Amino acid sequence: MERDLTRLREAVLERVEEHSAAMVQLSREIHDHPELGHAEREASRLLAARLTEAGFQVERGVGGLPTALRAVYPGPERPAVAFVGEYDALPDLGHACGHNLIAAASWGAAVGLARTTGGELGRVVFLGTPAEEGGGGKIQMVERGVFRHLDACLMFHPHRRNELEFQARAAYPLRIRFRGRAAHAASAPHEGINALEAVILTFLGINALRQHLREEARIHGIISKGGVAPNIVPEEAEARFLVRALTASYLEEVLEKVKNCARGAAQATGAALDLEPDGPVYQPMRNNQILLDVFRANLARAGWQEPEAPPRPGGSTDLGNVSQVVPCIQPQLAVAPEEVAPHTPQFAAAAVSPRAEQVLRTAAQALALTGLDVLTDGALRHAARQELRGGT
Ligand SMILES: [Zn+2]
Ligand SMILES: [Zn+2]
Structure with missing residues (x-):
């Protein structure tokens, strides 16, 4: 079994690697056509097309949001892991929060994992979640049950420091x-x-x-x-x-x-x-420490060698609301130098830099490997769920 897992991990790393050029292309296309929250028609259309090509069954407009989507790779319903994509931009600044990279990394992770397992080990899901920047798309999706029947929700966020634990207010x-x-x-x-x-x-x-x-x-x-x-x-x-x-x-x-x-x-x-x-209320983020430890180990497997920064309170995220009901992580990886703050024109430029595109591949690999662990390790799923319930 251990040997099988080692082989599967290698295969996941390779599959994601094979899709790295496609991930970069997707990231750039979304970056070049910034769309505000709930108006991300092109980005959601593009993702739906790319997921369909990869063999996913795609449902658009889930949770009553026209630019939301759910893509499921055919296979048994449980266990189930979801990779979460964001793709909204900011007024005047474009992709100054780097959501183009989130969409591309979660797409690459979902496709890489699904292609490796052939859907046999459990369900691989991509959830396209609109309007993170104030519109709280995920909040309505949680209320409408889109995040039910999942064992974990995984995504990364580009940042200027490697803060794996995201202390969102x-x-x-x-x-x-x-x-x-x-x-x-x-x-x-x-x-x-x-x-x-x-x-x-x-x-x-x-x-x-x-x-x-x-x-x-x-x-x-x-x-x-x-x-x-x-x-x-x-x-x-x-x-x-x-x-x-x-x-x-x-x-x-x-x-x-x-x-x-x-x-x-x-x-x-x-x-x-x-x-x-003046809009939906964002809950604080509950970082699932069990999943975070697994992600940390998988970052190393993907070749990441940078030191981790201690967490500092940051902004807010509608993944906070998801994290109250499903074990979630949103590790942040540096795509820009320390002096470049998110939500600035400089950060928008950094979101398509060579450094960002390298991080994109590593993030997708570590996310896909973490998804593999969720699908193959019942004890891990149980422990992550117990942590969410506040048990030990
Ligand atoms: Zn932002
Ligand atoms: Zn953001």
Whole structure:
């Protein structure tokens, strides 16, 4: 058995290697045609075509999302491992989060593993998940049951450090609206109620709050509506915030304090306040340590020699919601130098650099090998599930 596994591992590495040129091509095509969340028509069409060619049965529009897809390689239903692809870009910046590499690596891993096992050892699935950047595609897919009947969900994310454990924050998108009363700003300001001032007071309140929050909290926002002309007292004003923390309970606590800043501003100005969620709520990431250890070993098998960086709290991901119900990992591998932050034009350029394309192949190999372990090792599947349940 051990000899069989060694042979299978070698075969997986070779299969993925054989697809490395196709992975690079796929990654570049997606990168060259950036599409925003829920509008990734070309990327999802391209992936569906490539998966069909590789022998997968492809279903598009799963979970009620037109650009989502599920591709299953024919074989027994369980055990089952899913490789998760993201392919949305950012406004103005294009693929500055490198999701082109995620789509290509998960495609390469799924195809490499399915082709090696012929579907006989269990189910190999590719899940195309739209709108990670704010739209929370996976959140709706979790709610609609797309992530059921899986033993593990695997993906990697390009980054500037090799942080295998992804400490993703929970995030609550909050929309704050104030309604005041319009008036001539010079001849009758006393008759107006200034909604913009309420927004400004909200920002000031939040800025005063910051010094008393734990380091892990993040609150950041924009003024999305601030009046129509300087000679009219702004009747309507609006701000959009993201409130983040490492745990759902601390997020709840910080969110209440942020809402109180808006309530205080409403009281101070006399403007009417409306608070509402501005999108789906991202759960924190539960990194499955059992799967992460397996991935770590497989990175070495794929020839990776770089040191691992200690985890630091980062942004948020809708894989966080998946990680609450299925054992998940989202290791981050460096495709850019340390000084290049994600969500910048420099990172968008790094996402098609020779370094990124080398990482792409290694990531796909390590993901495919981890998928092989999930399919062949019942004890591993059990332990990963137990960890998720909080057992030992
Ligand atoms: Zn991003
Ligand atoms: Zn991202």
